[in-house]
Amino acid sequence: MAVCIKDRLFQLQDVKYRDFSAKLIPNIDKETIIGIRTPALRQLIKEIDQEEADAFIQQLPHHYLEENNLHGYMIANYKDFDRIIQALEKFFPYIDNWATCDTITPKVFKKNTDKLLPHIDKWLSSGETYAVRFGIRMLMAFYLDEKFKTNYLDKVAVIRSEEYYINMMIAWYFATALTKQYAATVPYIEQRKLPEWTHRKAIQKARESRRISDEQKKYLNSLK
Structure with a gap:
């Protein structure tokens, strides 16, 4: 079954996109990138039957980036919170790049933010690069709006x-x-609570945002 999915992935190959992707993900071997645009990969998920998907999700490690991305999308589509957590814990050791990590944003988490927090704490303290990155992304995705608390910063x-x-x-x-959450966040920049490189990069990325006013951008620039 996994071979069938791999064959279908190669049918979607775009060599020029593979070369483009390789430049964006320099820490993995270019030969492990097939080159598939995200809409095509998402469409493929809809075409895979449940039995085939269940078999694929059990077959770790995968060889190609797009196999891992497909795996991530499948996890994100699960409807059961506990099933997602279990699948993530199994998958984290095999994630080796930011692109795969960032494909996983389970919608179910939005309705389970209280249950999710202990898992985020575990991921943040794990020392595993992409578990930590994922934990930060979840705080960014689900806890910067109505669920925001300063201690998350x-x-x-x-x-x-x-x-x-x-x-x-x-x-x-x-x-x-x-x-x-500008008012709550800017003191962390003013007090330089982040390491120097991260501090400067946060200011840079904030100043690139259209959601930051010109006055705020000017002030942030003074804090570099």
Whole structure:
């Protein structure tokens, strides 16, 4: 069954897009990238029957980026919270790039934010690059609007890592927090609670946002 899915993935191959993707994900071997645009991959999910999907999800590790991305989309589409958590815990050790990590945003989590928090805390403290990145993304996706609390900023601000893909996500999180919860977030920039590189990158990304006013951008620039 997995071979059948792999064959269908190669039928969707776009070589030029593979070359483009390889530049965006330089930390993985280009030969493990098929080259499939996201809409085509999402459409394929709809065409895979349940038996085939269940078999595919059990076959780890995968070889190709798009197999991993497909796996991530399948997890995100689950309707049961506990099933998603179980599938994520099994999948995290095999995630080796930001693109696969960032494909997974389960809609079910929005209705289960209280249940999700202990798992986020576990991921943030795991030391596993893409589990940490995923945990920060979940705080960014589901806890910067009506569920926002200042202590969520603290959870991210205290993270220290040498991993580029963690630090970039921290910067992205704080830049997004500045667009949504400016008054609560800007003291973290003023007090330089983030490491220097992450601090500067968060300011840069926030200043690139259209949701930040010109006055706010000017002030943030003064805090570099």
